[in-house]
Amino acid sequence: MPLLVFVSILVIAGFIIFLSAALGITASSQTKYSSIVFNQLVLGLICGGGAALAAAYLPYMHWRKWSFWMFIASIIVTLAVFIPGLGMEAGGATRWLRLGPISFQPSEFLKIAFVLYFATWISMVGKKGIKTWKFGFLPFVILATVLSVVMLAQPDTDTLVIMLVAGAAMYFVAGGPIKHFLILGLVGVIGLSLLILSRPYLMDRIMTFVHPTQADEQGSGYQIRQSLIAIGSGGFAGRGFGQSLQKFNYLPEPIGDSIYAVAAEEFGFLGACGLIILFFLFAWRGLKIASRVPDTFGGLVAVGLVILITTQSFWNIAAMLGVIPLSGLPLLFVSHGGTALFFTLVATGILLNISRYQKTP
Numbered sequence: 001m002p003l004l005v006f007v008s009i010l011v012i013a014g015f016i017i018f019l020s021a022a023l024g025i026t027a028s029s030q031t032k033y034s035s036i037v038f039n040q041l042v043l044g045l046i047c048g049g050g051a052a053l054a055a056a057y058l059p060y061m062h063w064r065k066w067s068f069w070m071f072i073a074s075i076i077v078t079l080a081v082f083i084p085g086l087g088m089e090a091g092g093a094t095r096w097l098r099l100g101p102i103s104f105q106p107s108e109f110l111k112i113a114f115v116l117y118f119a120t121w122i123s124m125v126g127k128k129g130i131k132t133w134k135f136g137f138l139p140f141v142i143l144a145t146v147l148s149v150v151m152l153a154q155p156d157t158d159t160l161v162i163m164l165v166a167g168a169a170m171y172f173v174a175g176g177p178i179k180h181f182l183i184l185g186l187v188g189v190i191g192l193s194l195l196i197l198s199r200p201y202l203m204d205r206i207m208t209f210v211h212p213t214q215a216d217e218q219g220s221g222y223q224i225r226q227s228l229i230a231i232g233s234g235g236f237a238g239r240g241f242g243q244s245l246q247k248f249n250y251l252p253e254p255i256g257d258s259i260y261a262v263a264a265e266e267f268g269f270l271g272a273c274g275l276i277i278l279f280f281l282f283a284w285r286g287l288k289i290a291s292r293v294p295d296t297f298g299g300l301v302a303v304g305l306v307i308l309i310t311t312q313s314f315w316n317i318a319a320m321l322g323v324i325p326l327s328g329l330p331l332l333f334v335s336h337g338g339t340a341l342f343f344t345l346v347a348t349g350i351l352l353n354i355s356r357y358q359k360t361p
Contacts, residue, residue: 003285003355007333007348010278014334015045016241021262022336024247024254036255036336043102043338048345055349060357063350064123064297067116074113077106078150095154104339107151107159112347114163115170115304118143122174123297130174137180140171148191157195157202158327162315164188166307170300173290209325223252227320230261231272238268255336257328260320275334276317283310286351292358302354305347 018040026033063070081087081094088096088103096103121139122130129135144164151160168184196202208221230246233239244265247254254262264272286306293299309332316331318324330337332344 003282003289003348004352006278006281006285010282010333011045011345013275013278014331015040017259017263017266017334018255018336020242020244020266021247021255021259023242024244024249024251024262039338040336040341043104044341044345048338048342051342052345052349052352055346056352058353060298060301060350060353061295063116063301064120067113067120070113071117074106074110075146075150078110081106081154095156105337107154107156108339108343110147110150111159111163111166111308112305112343112350114143114147115166115301115308118167118170119297119300119304122170122300123295126296127175130171131177136171136176137183140167140176140184143167152195155199157199158315158329162308162312162329165311166304169307170304173303174296174300205325205327209322223258224320224322224326226251227258227261228322230258230265231321234265234268234272236269238264238266238271241266257316257330257335258320259335260317260331263334264320276314279310279313279317282306286310289351289355289358293354294357294359298354298357302351305351309344309347 019037022033022036022040025036077097081097086097086099087094088098095107096105118140125135144167147160147163151157151163168181172181196206208224226246230244230251233246239245244254244262246265247262251258251261253259260272260275263275267274283306286302286309290299290302290306293302312329313332315324315327316329316335319327319329330340332340
């Protein structure tokens with residue numbers, strides 16, 4: 001029940017923030033306000049809420065039977081973005097599928113499918129198997145390589161990192177040896193460094209983080225500068241609902257990855273901290289559920305889904321505050337994106353079902 005309450009508050013608060021932020025995008029584009037809200041309400045909230053309800057009542061053990069085929073299907077669907085006529089390019093990336101009037105991001109499906117399949121593999125090999133190179137380290141490396149090839153081709157580095165962090169957390173909880181983590185960490189650092197050096201937009205983010213004041217109207221530093229102006233001008237209690245000025249022709253993507261800045265401007269320090277606290281409470285309840293599940297599979301699924309949701313959300317918030325380099329990740333439960341909200345609600349539905357089987361301490 002506490003998890004359901006926290007999720008409900010996040011969904012309601014997120015939709016209220018979104019309704020205000022969406023006014024900003026309509027002032028600078030031809031997109032109708034009603035169409036933006038309709039997409040978020042119908043595909044995200046209504047369809048996602050229905051799917052979450054179904055997942056909350058479907059015994060989580062069934063996901064184990066379907067996990068391999070779900071993972072294969074998610075890989076195929078994600079690769080389908082490269083099919084001419086189906087894939088849709090935006091901002092230099094090919095991450096969306098368009099089916100008639102509907103467009104969605106298949107990597108959201110891939111995130112959940114990966115967690116379910118990796119949890120199935122770990123629970124199958126057991127605690128002894130996960131400590132070995134053959135059944136623990138090597139399978140994780142193979143899965144990580146498959147994810148890297150699929151996601152970097154789009155490219156979508158941020159989502160890849162989120163999935164790998166969730167996988168590493170599951171591997172650690174399952175009992176993966178420290179020496180394996182040291183090797184994985186070294187490979188990760190080398191791989192990320194090569195990516196930054198080979199992809200100009202990643203290098204641009206790093207340089208913006210190091211020199212945030214060197215911003216112009218086209219540079220990536222412009223977004224973080226406008227974000228900090230919005231957050232600072234919110235003061236302690238905020239300007240009030242709907243009163244944000246930065247969302248009008250100043251903040252890039254006010255309904256996307258900049259929506260936390262809009263929330264902070266309108267609801268101030270209190271509202272901005274309130275969102276952070278809600279995500280902490282979500283993580284606390286989710287990990288508590290994971291610790292009480294009677295089987296390994298359920299516990300690992302709970303850990304993976306909680307890490308997926310909270311890591312992405314805190315990454316978005318930290319980027320808007322200038323604490324870490326800028327990313328293109330949306331703030332879950334809040335940012336525009338019917339696909340992201342739909343699958344986030346499905347993930348919470350699975351968590352709620354797992355909580356029905358937790359042992360009483």
